[in-house]
Amino acid sequence: MGWDGCLMWAVVEARGIERVPESERQNKHSIGLLLLWFSVNIALTTIPLGMLGQQIFTLSFADTVRTMLGFLIIGCFCVVFIATLGPKTGMRTMVITRYSYGYWGGAIISLLNVLTQLGLSVIVVILAGQVLHNINTNMLLVVGCYIRLNLFYWIRLPTPLRTLRMDSYDNNIPNDLGYWWTCWYAHHSGFDINRQKPLEDPPGRLRAADALSYGGIMFASSSGWAPVAADFNCRLTSNTPKKKIFWLTFFGVLLPIFFVGILGAALVTVPQYSEAFEEGDAAGVLKKGFEPWGGGGDFILVLMALSVVGNNTRILGCFWIVIVTEEHYIFRRKGGMLGGYDFRVYDSPKELPLGLAAIIASCISVAGIVIGMAQVWFIGPVAAKIGPFGGDLGFEFAAVFAAVLFPPLRYLEIRRWGR
Structure with missing residues (x-):
């Protein structure tokens, strides 16, 4: 069978970070790419995000x-641009990053990406375990997490890509059933979409601050896929139509997050669900949804972790995407x-860019995040001018700083070192 065959049978990716040569690529992605993105984004973790707009930021439905x-649309544009680089280069996202950040700068971005993706994976597993615990309170949380990790991994298909796709589809079938059940149960409880309107801040700076802070969270929920977007497409032929990759990825990311987010926002318009949120955050609402099945749960730990991961995603996504985009459209x-x-030089530190321009621009962009952020534990000086609780402009400031600083710094870097 050979070593590669054994790895494929064990559902392990046989290829490392090496570029996929044109001769080994295929052009079979069509509706499957849409379904892949759709399946991985039909996630319970988005329901609490939908609730935050009304319950925390006082926005109306x-x-x-x-x-x-x-x-979400802004974040999706970030994802689809990176996704189109997969067929063009035949390389994974973090390898493409080396062409602007250099070998060692790319390693720093890769480390941030690993931490972000690891945090998100932990959240998904814990949340799935909590759902199983809600259904059956006799099941320990750790048992639910173990089931989530192992239940569907007996599937063995000829290629890692097909395994990834089938695993995504199968793992989200329970989620889909849960969404429709929750919609049905909430519908019979009675939606009141005007319930939060009297509590909304008046038009002007206060409402703008609420929208900016909530919008930053939603941007993170979609743009967080950008650091891995090219990985799914690096095996496609370079002549794969860009528009095809663009729109399949765009709608595959946007539609499921938007749908589940609306579900979360709609749930807290039900009076008894809104009261449950006030008593126990998202745990109270989901407990209501699962009451006919029996059970309870505590999602506070999950929500705290989700907040941390969301902030890390914004820090990585906002300036990194701008720098990779400018490198592609201006210098490459x-x-x-x-x-x-x-x-030929993707793995050669001496022939890749030095990375000073990207690193300097990124560090200054982090300063932009600090002065523009509005968090419970810190409100930046600029964000504080929008309202008493601040309006989060962190990722917007970081993107602008990177967009302005990187081109001249990169120009000087190329003139000095020629790469």
């Missing part, structure tokens, strides 16, 4: 949905100073 949609474009990607 309508303003919650509008803010959610607008910032046909006719640009570098004229494209030299695929």
